[in-house]
Amino acid sequence: MDPYLNHSGKMENMASLNSANSALHFETEPNYGNRISTNGTLGMTQTVQPDIQKTRKISEPGPTSVDPNGFLVVDNVTKVYPTAKGPFVVLDGINLTINEGEFICLIGHSGCGKTTLLNMVSGFNTPSTGQVRLQGQPITKPGPDRMVVFQNYALLPWMTVTDNVYLAVDSVYPDKPEVEKREIVREHLAMVGLTEAADKKITQISGGMKQRVSIARALSIRPKLLILDEPFGALDAITKEELQEELLKIWSDHRCTVLMITHDIDEALFLADRLVMMTNGPSAKIGEVMTIHFPRPRDRARIMEDPEYYDLRNYALDFLYNRFAHDDDE
Amino acid sequence: MVANAGTRTSGTNFSESLRSFWKKNGENIVLPIIGILGFLVIWQFASMAQLTKLPPPTSLWTDKQTQELLLYPFMDRGGLDKGLFWQTWESLKRVALGYTAAAIVGIGLGILVGTQPKVNKALDPLFQFLRMIAPLAWVPITLIALPNVQTAAIFVIFITSVWPILINTTVGVQQIPQDYKNVARVLQISPTKYFFKILIPSALPYIFTGLRIAIGLAWLAIIAAEIVMSGVVGIGFFIWSAYQNNYVSEVLLAVVYIGAVGLLLDRFMAFLQHKILPTDSRS
Ligand SMILES: Nc1ncnc2c1ncn2[C@@H]1O[C@H](COP(=O)(O)OP(=O)(O)OP(=O)(O)O)[C@@H](O)[C@H]1O
Ligand SMILES: [Mg+2]
Numbered sequence: 001m002d003p004y005l006n007h008s009g010k011m012e013n014m015a016s017l018n019s020a021n022s023a024l025h026f027e028t029e030p031n032y033g034n035r036i037s038t039n040g041t042l043g044m045t046q047t048v049q050p051d052i053q054k055t056r057k058i059s060e061p062g063p064t065s066v067d068p069n070g071f072l073v074v075d076n077v078t079k080v081y082p083t084a085k086g087p088f089v090v091l092d093g094i095n096l097t098i099n100e101g102e103f104i105c106l107i108g109h110s111g112c113g114k115t116t117l118l119n120m121v122s123g124f125n126t127p128s129t130g131q132v133r134l135q136g137q138p139i140t141k142p143g144p145d146r147m148v149v150f151q152n153y154a155l156l157p158w159m160t161v162t163d164n165v166y167l168a169v170d171s172v173y174p175d176k177p178e179v180e181k182r183e184i185v186r187e188h189l190a191m192v193g194l195t196e197a198a199d200k201k202i203t204q205i206s207g208g209m210k211q212r213v214s215i216a217r218a219l220s221i222r223p224k225l226l227i228l229d230e231p232f233g234a235l236d237a238i239t240k241e242e243l244q245e246e247l248l249k250i251w252s253d254h255r256c257t258v259l260m261i262t263h264d265i266d267e268a269l270f271l272a273d274r275l276v277m278m279t280n281g282p283s284a285k286i287g288e289v290m291t292i293h294f295p296r297p298r299d300r301a302r303i304m305e306d307p308e309y310y311d312l313r314n315y316a317l318d319f320l321y322n323r324f325a326h327d328d329d330e
Numbered sequence: 331m332v333a334n335a336g337t338r339t340s341g342t343n344f345s346e347s348l349r350s351f352w353k354k355n356g357e358n359i360v361l362p363i364i365g366i367l368g369f370l371v372i373w374q375f376a377s378m379a380q381l382t383k384l385p386p387p388t389s390l391w392t393d394k395q396t397q398e399l400l401l402y403p404f405m406d407r408g409g410l411d412k413g414l415f416w417q418t419w420e421s422l423k424r425v426a427l428g429y430t431a432a433a434i435v436g437i438g439l440g441i442l443v444g445t446q447p448k449v450n451k452a453l454d455p456l457f458q459f460l461r462m463i464a465p466l467a468w469v470p471i472t473l474i475a476l477p478n479v480q481t482a483a484i485f486v487i488f489i490t491s492v493w494p495i496l497i498n499t500t501v502g503v504q505q506i507p508q509d510y511k512n513v514a515r516v517l518q519i520s521p522t523k524y525f526f527k528i529l530i531p532s533a534l535p536y537i538f539t540g541l542r543i544a545i546g547l548a549w550l551a552i553i554a555a556e557i558v559m560s561g562v563v564g565i566g567f568f569i570w571s572a573y574q575n576n577y578v579s580e581v582l583l584a585v586v587y588i589g590a591v592g593l594l595l596d597r598f599m600a601f602l603q604h605k606i607l608p609t610d611s612r613s
Contacts, residue, residue, distance in 0.1 A: 124512065142516040154509035158531040167527060171517040221517070 058315050059277075062286030063095045069136075070097035071257060072121065072225060077130035079116050090116050092283035094130070096276065103251060103258045105268035107316065108278030109326045114261045115229055117278075121259060122148050122227050134225060144172045147223035149231050153210040155217075157202045161194060161209075162186075164202065165217045172221040188220040189213075191250060208239035215247065219254060226251075228260040232267065241300070244270055252297060265316045268292075269309060270300060277319050280326065287324060290316065389579040390586075396579040410571075412563055414587055421552050421564040422591070428487025428555070429548040436492045436544070437537060440499025441529070450500070461493035465554040473558060483555035491548035495540040502536025503529060535607055542599040549592045565591075 066073045074096040081088045090113040098104055106114050119125035120132050123142040132139045134146065142148075155164050165185045173181060189198050192212040197205055202213070211231055218226055231247075232240040248271055251258055262268050268275045272292055279287040290312060294303050303309055370387050377386035390396050398405075403415035443450045468489055472482040510532060514524050556566030565584055572580040 122516065124515070142512070142518075144517055146516070148512070148516055150509055150512065152509060154507075154513050156510065156513075156528065156531070158534075159527075167519075167523075168517050171519045171523065174520075 058312060059288040059290040059319075061288055062276075063097065063289070066095050067097040071100040071102075071135060072096075072098040072259070073131075073133045074098075074117070074121070075131045075133065077117070077120060077127040077132060079113065079120065079125070080128040089283045090281055092285055094286055096286060096289075098257060098259065100257055101255050103271055103273045104260070104276060105272035105274075106259065106261045106276045106278065107263070107265065107268055107320070108284065109280055109320065109324070110263075112278050112281040112284040114278060118227055118229055118259065118261060121225070122146050144168075144221045145223055146225045146227055147218040147221055149211075149214050149218045149226070149228040151229045151231065151233065153207075153214045155202045155210055155213055160199050160201055161189065161205065161213050162198045164213055165189060165220050168217045169220050184220055188216040191219070192216045192246060206239075208235055208243060211235065211243060212246075215243075215250070219250060219256070222254075223256060226256050226258045226260075228258070230261045230263060233263060240264075240267070245300070247271065248298065265313055265320075268316070269294075269312055270298060270303060275316065277316065277324075280324050288319060385579050385582070387582075390583055393579040395577065396583050399580065399583055410561070410563055410567075414565070414568070414584065417563055417565045417568045417584075418587055418591055420562070421556065421566055424483060424555060424564065425487055425548050425552055428484045428551070429491055429545060431484070431488045432492040432495055432544060432548065433541060435488075436495025436540065437499050440496045440537075440540075441503055441533075443496070444500040444503025444533070445529075457493070457496065460489075461497070463489075465490045465551040469554055469558050479559045483559045486555040486558060487548050487551045490551035490554075491544035494543040494547065495537070498536045498540030498543075499533060502533030502540075505536065506532045538599075538603045538607060542596065542603060545595045545599050546592060549588070549595055552588075 066075050074094050077091060077094045078089065079091040081090060094117060106117070108114050116125060120127050121139065123139050123146065126140070139146070156167070159167070162185055165188060166181065169176075169181045169184050173184075176184075186195075186198070189195055192215055194209065194212055194216065197209060202210065205213070215231070232243055235243065244267060258271075260271070262271075269292055275290040275292060277287045277290065279285050292312060293308075294306065373384075374386045374388060376382055377384055377389075385393070390400060399414055403413040405413040406416060443453060465486055468486050469482075472485050472489075473479070476482045476485060506529060510528050513519075514528055519527070552564070553566040553569060556562060556564040557570050560567060560570070565587055569581055569584045569588075572578075572584065
């Protein structure tokens with residue numbers, strides 16, 4: 001029960017901060033080095049804080065070229081689906097370079113093509129033109145080096161928690177001795193806090209636990225790139241925050257590269273090094289890429305006390321709801 | 331239970347639990363009995379009032395020959411003159427053979443058709459056509475096509491019960507969620523492992539549904555199958571010869587046996603289904 005109290009405490013904290021003038025909190029907060037502050041809620045006009053020497057842009061336009069030596073390179077990718085009414089261009093000229101060890105979040109309105117882009121990285125789908133390369137190798141089909149955490153967990157319900165993870169380990173390392181494989185499974189279940197539930201059937205555990213199993217399974221095979229399609233969308237706020245923190249901790253221990261879709265700006269600001277914001281489809285592009293400089297390890301409460309947090313947040317909100325508002329908004 | 335824990339003795343505990351059992355299941359026991367008795371009484375009066383030529387249910391007892399059959403199911407005077415237990419037993423053996431063949435062919439072919447869309451396109455119309463043919467209609471065909479009556483009888487049972495297994499297995503394999511296939515693809519799971527760890531468990535609820543429908547059909551086909559064989563020990567041929575000899579109450583008794591065995595077979599499959607499938611993955 002205690003952690004829940006903690007969380008709700010934090011959330012209250014956030015709510016009060018949200019409405020308060022950030023200047024009030026300015027003196028109490030740690031100095032993160034360069035910081036820009038913005039006037040106005042939309043963050044369109046930037047003014048430099050007198051004591052800060054260097055200005056930094058909040059966000060940059062989507063790249064028009066890639067670094068050929070990048071870890072993961074999405075090189076001028078276009079995806080066109082042939083439909084009855086003629087070709088339907090989902091993605092149009094996507095360029096993105098991701099460095100090794102980076103945590104990238106992808107945000108954009110429903111239907112703009114985020115999953116389509118992710119599927120071309122995981123290899124479930126192929127670009128119509130252009131290429132996706134991991135460490136210089138063109139991606140042609142799915143593989144365990146780019147493990148996916150599926151949106152609806154995709155666990156096998158007739159197996160136990162342990163067996164689900166074991167199936168992955170056993171498929172990827174068929175030649176390792178059984179004891180070693182068992183140990184990998186045990187270790188990764190412990191990592192996501194599921195030691196107790198190891199022998200339960202998937203049908204007997206909660207949604208949050210399922211997502212934990214899915215993350216444990218994904219990490220147990222040591223992927224170079226971890227791909228998550230809106231992993232916490234179906235979870236309640238508290239479980240979601242817990243899992244975000246766990247994911248962050250695991251990521252910093254494992255040092256894998258993460259590419260994750262989210263609909264939640266706060267989630268992206270807490271987790272990501274960079275936030276890729278997509279324009280609306282059809283013919284969606286990368287509108288802008290926001291760099292998130294909060295120091296790591298990140299602490300949710302401390303980030304939220306940072307006025308830059310609201311600048312970034314407002315900027316992203318403005319991007320999504322003013323500059324690229326959805327035509328048929330809910 | 332907790333309320334009277336102080337005064338509880340083993341005796342009151344027993345009558346207590348009996349009472350709570352009765353409270354929970356009483357209706358489930360009493361109402362079916364009322365239904366069955368009502369049916370028998372109406373039948374009895376209908377026969378006595380000469381509304382039907384069918385003898386009343388009491389004829390099972392009043393008819394001398396039938397009474398003997400009723401009392402001595404295990405008698406064996408050699409040849410065809412055997413008690414109804416042995417007649418049923420022989421029929422069950424035939425059904426077991428035909429049904430096993432149907433299960434093997436149905437599941438095997440179902441998996442093939444379910445995983446290969448081209449094979450499905452080629453064979454589906456043929457299957458849809460063949461499965462509409464009633465068991466009795468197969469009799470003359472099998473008698474001509476197959477070398478002896480033994481195989482012909484088994485074949486009739488096989489061909490009657492194979493369709494639900496085949497069709498349900500096909501659907502079960504086709505319905506494997508894309509998510510599971512995606513997991514298999516990203517992990518690059520070997521085909522054998524995919525077959526045993528994903529395909530079979532995922533399709534199993536459908537396969538069981540097919541098997542359960544099929545056991546009923548296989549048993550239904552026994553009459554047709556044994557008419558084909560003619561002159562063998564078996565409940566189907568027993569009915570046929572009783573009818574030929576106009577022993578109507580013997581027919582009735584045999585029908586009761588057939589119904590009861592069919593019910594038991596279905597319950598048995600339901601039990602297996604329950605045992606093997608986890609409760610929540612049953613379709
Ligand atoms: N096989 C297909 N054929 C034609 N159009 C498709 C196909 N798959 C996806 N689309 C279209 O591509 C667009 C992008 O779909 P995608 O699933 O990538 O969106 P998304 O950004 O992931 O949305 P969401 O946030 O709702 O998951 C949608 O308009 C969709 O209708
Ligand atoms: Mg999507």
